[in-house]
Amino acid sequence: xxxxxxxxxxxHNVDKVDAFKLARGEAVYTDDFTRTGMLTAKVLRxxxxxxxxxxxxxxxxxxxxxxxxxxxxxxxxxxxxxxxxQSYPEPSPYDTVxxxxxxxxxxxxxxxxxxxxxxxxERALKLIEVEYEVLxxxxxxxxxxxxxxxxxxEEADPLGIGGxxxxxxxxxxxxxIGDVDAALKTCDLVVERVYxxxxxxxxxxxxxxSIAWVDEDKxxxxxxxxxxxxxxxxxxxxxxxxxxxxxxxxxxxxxxxFGDKQELVVEDLVSVLALRTGRPVRLEFTREEEFxxxxxxxxxxxxxxxxxxxxxxxxxxxMHVMADTGAxxxxxxxxxxxxxxxxxxxxxxxxxHFLVDCVYTNNPISGAFRGYGAPQGCxxxxxxxxxxxxxxxxxxxxxxxxxxxxxxxxxPLSAKxxxxxxGLERVIRSTGLxxxxxxxxxxxxxxxxxxxxxxxxxxxxxxxLAMQGSGIAGxxxxxxTVKLNDDGSxxxxxxxxxxxxxSDTVLxxxxxxxxxxxxxxxxxxxSDTDLTPFDVGAYASSTTYVSGxxxxxxxxxxxxxxxxxxxSHWECDPGDIVFADSKSTGPDGQTMTMAEVAxxxxxxxxxxxxxxxSHMSNESPPxxxxxxxxxxxxxxxxxxxVLKFVSAVDCGTVVHPRMAEGQIExxxxxxxxxxxxxxxxxxxxxxxxxxxxxxxxxASALDVPPLVTILVETDEPSGPHGAKAAGEVPSDGxxxxxxxxxxxxxxxxxxxxxxxxxxxxxxxxxxxxx
Amino acid sequence: MKIEMELNGRPVAHEIAxxxxxxxxxxxxxxxxxxxxxxxxxxxxxxxxxxxxxxxSCVVAxxxxxxxxxxxxxxxxxxxxxxxxxxxxxxxxxxxxxYCSPGMLISxxxxxxxxxxxxxxxxxxxxxxxLCRCTGYxxxxxxxxxxxxxxxxxxxxxx
Numbered sequence: 001x002x003x004x005x006x007x008x009x010x011x012h013n014v015d016k017v018d019a020f021k022l023a024r025g026e027a028v029y030t031d032d033f034t035r036t037g038m039l040t041a042k043v044l045r046x047x048x049x050x051x052x053x054x055x056x057x058x059x060x061x062x063x064x065x066x067x068x069x070x071x072x073x074x075x076x077x078x079x080x081x082x083x084x085x086q087s088y089p090e091p092s093p094y095d096t097v098x099x100x101x102x103x104x105x106x107x108x109x110x111x112x113x114x115x116x117x118x119x120x121x122e123r124a125l126k127l128i129e130v131e132y133e134v135l136x137x138x139x140x141x142x143x144x145x146x147x148x149x150x151x152x153x154e155e156a157d158p159l160g161i162g163g164x165x166x167x168x169x170x171x172x173x174x175x176x177i178g179d180v181d182a183a184l185k186t187c188d189l190v191v192e193r194v195y196x197x198x199x200x201x202x203x204x205x206x207x208x209x210s211i212a213w214v215d216e217d218k219x220x221x222x223x224x225x226x227x228x229x230x231x232x233x234x235x236x237x238x239x240x241x242x243x244x245x246x247x248x249x250x251x252x253x254x255x256x257x258f259g260d261k262q263e264l265v266v267e268d269l270v271s272v273l274a275l276r277t278g279r280p281v282r283l284e285f286t287r288e289e290e291f292x293x294x295x296x297x298x299x300x301x302x303x304x305x306x307x308x309x310x311x312x313x314x315x316x317x318x319m320h321v322m323a324d325t326g327a328x329x330x331x332x333x334x335x336x337x338x339x340x341x342x343x344x345x346x347x348x349x350x351x352x353h354f355l356v357d358c359v360y361t362n363n364p365i366s367g368a369f370r371g372y373g374a375p376q377g378c379x380x381x382x383x384x385x386x387x388x389x390x391x392x393x394x395x396x397x398x399x400x401x402x403x404x405x406x407x408x409x410x411x412p413l414s415a416k417x418x419x420x421x422x423g424l425e426r427v428i429r430s431t432g433l434x435x436x437x438x439x440x441x442x443x444x445x446x447x448x449x450x451x452x453x454x455x456x457x458x459x460x461x462x463x464x465l466a467m468q469g470s471g472i473a474g475x476x477x478x479x480x481t482v483k484l485n486d487d488g489s490x491x492x493x494x495x496x497x498x499x500x501x502x503s504d505t506v507l508x509x510x511x512x513x514x515x516x517x518x519x520x521x522x523x524x525x526x527s528d529t530d531l532t533p534f535d536v537g538a539y540a541s542s543t544t545y546v547s548g549x550x551x552x553x554x555x556x557x558x559x560x561x562x563x564x565x566x567x568s569h570w571e572c573d574p575g576d577i578v579f580a581d582s583k584s585t586g587p588d589g590q591t592m593t594m595a596e597v598a599x600x601x602x603x604x605x606x607x608x609x610x611x612x613x614s615h616m617s618n619e620s621p622p623x624x625x626x627x628x629x630x631x632x633x634x635x636x637x638x639x640x641x642v643l644k645f646v647s648a649v650d651c652g653t654v655v656h657p658r659m660a661e662g663q664i665e666x667x668x669x670x671x672x673x674x675x676x677x678x679x680x681x682x683x684x685x686x687x688x689x690x691x692x693x694x695x696x697x698x699a700s701a702l703d704v705p706p707l708v709t710i711l712v713e714t715d716e717p718s719g720p721h722g723a724k725a726a727g728e729v730p731s732d733g734x735x736x737x738x739x740x741x742x743x744x745x746x747x748x749x750x751x752x753x754x755x756x757x758x759x760x761x762x763x764x765x766x767x768x769x770x
Numbered sequence: 771m772k773i774e775m776e777l778n779g780r781p782v783a784h785e786i787a788x789x790x791x792x793x794x795x796x797x798x799x800x801x802x803x804x805x806x807x808x809x810x811x812x813x814x815x816x817x818x819x820x821x822x823x824x825x826x827s828c829v830v831a832x833x834x835x836x837x838x839x840x841x842x843x844x845x846x847x848x849x850x851x852x853x854x855x856x857x858x859x860x861x862x863x864x865x866x867x868x869y870c871s872p873g874m875l876i877s878x879x880x881x882x883x884x885x886x887x888x889x890x891x892x893x894x895x896x897x898x899x900x901l902c903r904c905t906g907y908x909x910x911x912x913x914x915x916x917x918x919x920x921x922x923x924x925x926x927x928x929x
Contacts, residue, residue: 019860022868023875025803025843032802119787203903205807205815206869255805255869256903287808500867500904658863658909665906666866693812693901701897701907709908 008580009512010721013658014519017505018253018498028253030209030225031284038211039068041273041283042121044111044128045293046103049137049362049685050152053101056111057129064127066120069277072111073099076272079239080158083264084330084367085228087475087536091421093162093170093329095153098239098268103132104152104327105364106687107292114273114281137362139686141301141324144168144359152327152360162329162360170325171333171358173340175416178351180305183316187307191388195380196752198679199299199324202369203698206255207290212270213280215248220271223250227261227497228537229527235264236271249529254499258670259368260295261499262539263330291691295367296680298323298335298358302380307351312394314403316351319344319377323358326365326686332358335366335373337417343377343732345411345426345622346467347385347403352412363686368539370667371731374468375674379753382464382736386743396740397437397446400465407431414473414620424473424618430724432650432712433465436626440648443708444628458633459643462740466627466732469620470716470725471542477616478535478547482511482554484609486602488582488594489521490558495535496547498526501727502659503543507551509655510720514555516579517594533612541623541725544655548720549615557611562597565605621716623724624650627668627733629741638761640676640742642705645734649709652716652724661709664730668707669699671734676754677703773836777801778845784832792818792827792835796842803843803872807901814900817873818842824880826899843872852879854920858913866904874900878914888918 021028046053058070076099084092099109111128115121138150148167156164163169184190210224220242226232229249237244254261266283273281285294300323307316319340325332340354371378389396405411407428414426441447444461452459481493492511498504508522525532535547559579566584567574576587582594592600601609628646633639647664654660677697681689690696715722735753743749748763774783777799786795793816796804804827807815811829818827819841820834846852855875858864865871874897881896893914897907 013863015860016863016865018868019865020856022865023856023859023871024847025872025875027800027802029805029869031806117787204867204869205813205901205903206805206867207807254867256867258903284806287810287813500869502866659866662863662866662905662909665908666902666904669906670903692810693808694810698901698903699906700899700901701894701911704906704908707906707908 007513008516009509009519010655011653013656014505014509016502016659017508017524022253029206029255030211030223030252033211033223035213035280038280038282039114039116039277040118040121041112041114041269041281042125043109044125046106046108046110048103048132048134049106049139050135051103052133052135053103053110053130054133055131058111060127061113061124064120064124066116067113067124068279069114069273070111070124070128071099071272073101081235081239082330085231085262085264087231088234091161091334092331093157094159095157095162095329098272105362106685107364108327112269112273114277137685138168139361139363139684141322141359141361144361145357152362161333168360169357170329170360171336171356173337173354173356176353177412177416180316180318180351180353183351184307187315188310189391190305190307191391192303192305193384193387194751195302195304195383197300197302197376197379198753199296200674200678201291201296201680201696202258202260204256204258204260207285207287208261208265208294209284210266210270211280211282212274214274214278220247220275221250222247222267222271223252224267225254225261226251227257227499227539229497229529230495230534231537232264232267233529236267239268240271251497251527257499257538258370259372259539262368262537263295265294287693288691291680291696292364292688295330295365295369297369298325298366298373298376300339300376302376304380304384306384306388308388308392312392312399312402314347314349317344317347317349318353319380320355323356324361324363324366325358326361326363328365329360330365330367335368338373339377341413341417342374342468343381345413346381346405346465348405348409348412354413363682364688370670371728372540374728374732375735378464378466378732379736382733383739383749386740397463404433404465426473426620429718430621430652430714430716431624432714433624433626436624436648436650436712439710439712440626440628440646443646443710444630444644446628450630452632456634456636458635458745460741460745461628461630462737462744463626463628464733464736464740466625466729467622468541468725468729468732469622470545470719471617471620472540473620474618476536476540476542476546477614478550479533479612479614480547480550480554481533481612482558482610484558484598484601486598488517488598489523490515491523491525492551493525493532494547494551495527495532496543497535497538499538501663502656503538505659506544506655507548510548510551511555513721514552515559517582541728544723545719545725546615546617548723549617550613552720553613553615554611557613558609561609561611562601565601565607566597569600617718619718621718621724623652623726623729625729625733627737629737631738631741631745633742633745633760635746635764638757638764640755640760642672642738644706644708646708647710647730648712649726649730650712650714651726652714652719653722654711654713655723657711660711660726663726664709665707667730668734669704671731672704673699674753675735675738677756679754773833775835775837776839778841786832790832792830792832795832796827801842801844805869805872814873814877815870817876817900819876819880824877843875846879851882854917855879855913858916859910862909862913864905864909864913870900870902874910882917888922890915893918
């Protein structure tokens with residue numbers, strides 16, 4: 001069990017290592033930087049949802065003073081790839097080229113300008129003449145599934161993941177344990193419902209931004225706001241026909257990512273233009289481009305079919321996911337795979353069937369967004385649990401307690417379904433779920449009568465359970481290098497990618513803990529493909545658990561090196577030397593400060609105490625969450641007010657309590673938007689109708705209700721100091737908890753989110769037309 | 771065209787492009803605390819003080835700054851109130867990716883300078899023009915509340 005008293009760094013609220021410079025507004029992000037002669041790039045985007053780009057006349061644009069280059073598909077070799085930013089070989093279809101011959105959505109790339117200023121680049125876009133052959137578009141996912149006369153991708157997918165030019169299927173999954181159809185016939189009750197999930201956008205406040213230039217060694221340098229510097233280098237090398245040694249990717253501070261910066265959205269374009277012009281090139285998305293040409297959480301329609309016995313025992317569970325990946329299939333297979341794989345094991349019924357049909361359409365592109373498919377699946381499953389309980393006449397908490405996964409249980413789906421292939425078996429070796437439920441119920445006042453604040457209002461409570469993973473088992477790995485300096489400080493170089501979530505601090509805490517030094521003595525560098533070792537990057541809730549394991553190993557190696565040096569010096573067993581409180585102590589009371597040890601090692605023993613270690617886990621232990629909402633609904637207007645929201649989360653040992661709370665609070669604020677007001681609206685040809693923060697609302701300080709955040713500590717045997725992930729799991733439960741609370745208040749369920757006032761009001765009116 | 775303004779207490783003359791916004795001008799002259807988030811006046815990342823009033827510099831024409839005082843976070847780094855706000859934001863864990871932090875700090879600074887209303891609702895209102903996608907605003911409100919409490923204690927002690 002975690003013991004904060006015996007740990008000097010892990011478990012303590014140390015200052016976040018980068019917080020002061022960020023709070024001083026120092027120049028630390030990608031764009032807080034300039035190079036002489038830097039050009040600005042702007043993208044000409046297709047006004048058609050589906051059209052062949054027959055000819056692009058760039059002559060008038062090139063004639064404009066200050067325009068240096070204009071490219072379209074004839075200028076760039078078409079090498080099929082995926083921009084998903086995943087480990088090689090990627091489980092996403094190779095359906096993308098840098099400059100497409102065919103526009104597949106309103107906003108697809110047609111041409112790119114590099115000019116001396118932004119204003120000139122924008123003027124040049126208007127001078128480009130494009131001849132399109134407009135094709136019939138297909139923007140409805142059911143139509144896309146059945147029609148083969150209109151294909152979003154006619155080309156074969158070299159990886160064979162998608163429909164490969166024969167259909168609009170981007171990814172299909174059909175995995176079954178037991179026999180659901182047969183089992184359903186034996187059940188006392190079968191409940192089937194359909195749930196609809198909207199298209200939402202990550203909305204990190206720093207837009208996508210990259211700067212590329214060619215240095216004095218003729219190497220391509222890419223300074224970029226990314227979650228995956230090493231994958232990026234590998235993919236760029238392939239599509240630019242270069243070697244990795246010719247490319248350096250630098251990740252400075254990143255202003256939020258949430259999965260949207262796992263994708264290569266701008267890096268290939270600045271690279272191509274920098275190589276062609278020999279000039280530094282910068283490309284920053286406008287907020288409108290973020291909403292049109294970045295990525296969305298996949299919109300889905302989920303059909304849940306669940307069979308139970310009278311006593312509430314779940315016998316069979318089927319989830320059928322219909323999803324829209326849009327024009328390209330980045331993450332099509334794996335996000336949808338997660339919708340079931342991360343969610344259905346919460347109730348490990350003996351018969352489980354998980355089906356996915358994920359289709360290409362001429363809509364803008366879906367991709368990775370925090371939770372990675374699980375928020376959709378969790379919404380469907382946790383709303384459905386309330387529906388099943390209501391039909392059974394059973395208490396909804398009771399039904400969950402009876403069926404949820406317990407310590408020692410085997411996750412039934414993980415072996416069947418890994419990262420786009422067979423996975424590894426997962427046994428639950430730590431869970432704080434029961435404690436989270438108890439503490440969450442207590443904090444929300446579950447079962448207590450709650451009076452509305454005015455007679456015309458209705459009050460209700462709702463809950464949801466969630467589980468996620470800690471990295472991708474057997475796939476995700478990272479490395480860390482620890483080097484001791486003269487003054488007893490250490491450099492910690494990690495490929496792990498701090499994008500604002502605070503991983504640099506957590507990793508510094510692990511390093512400090514092993515070496516017995518204060519966290520502020522750890523100087524963290526993340527990430528630079530020339531200077532830091534490999535890491536897959538910031539996704540799949542992997543950094544604390546996976547990269548943290550690498551840091552612990554590297555720091556232990558350095559400690560062992562120091563013990564060797566001191567053991568010879570003090571003529572004692574190195575194993576008897578203790579490193580704590582910034583000093584080392586021998587068995588006979590010999591003592592040296594860490595600075596003295598460093599000086600001794602460097603100038604007497606003449607060695608550089610330094611080590612690199614790699615870490616990968618064949619496990620992906622799930623963090624758990626129990627989340628609760630208390631809401632008030634005005635039946636006359638449909639307005640929903642969340643009065644209080646409680647999250648009780650088991651993320652193993654809590655490495656940094658305040659930052660863990662911050663992850664949970666931020667996830668709840670995003671989940672509040674998912675539940676109540678966030679939705680990217682498209683017209684029938686896939687044109688985004690609300691591409692700005694005025695019309696696409698994200699939560700402000702006035703929208704977020706009082707949040708209660710409870711950290712339930714467990715000790716995960718496979719985690720560094722017992723830690724598991726924390727970043728994604730709390731983003732799963734808010735929407736179903738809130739919608740269940742609305743249903744509890746007014747007796748009407750919103751099968752479609754966001755539960756806007758209009759939808760809530762219409763639901764109430766349809767139920768009781770009077 | 772050329773504008774002359776007082777930036778962080780010093781006179782600055784700068785050549786601007788017609789139609790350019792104040793945000794771009796401030797970043798051109800090295801005020802990197804002023805962040806671009808939306809350029810539509812919705813997110814507050816580019817908040818600066820114009821004659822002491824918080825404004826979204828992305829929707830202020832650069833020409834509007836001519837003859838006015840502009841204050842950015844860089845100009846307040848030595849200010850005791852700003853230092854207190856920064857300290858509390860860091861200690862409370864309100865800084866995650868940090869991209870919205872300078873704008874939030876300016877908004878809170880302006881609120882504390884202008885208003886006697888230190889209620890939780892008033893502090894939420896002071897922050898409502900600054901969108902943050904990482905946090906749930908809980909830690910920022912805690913930080914602001916601590917600064918508010920400190921001021922109330924100080925004024926309580928003085929009277």
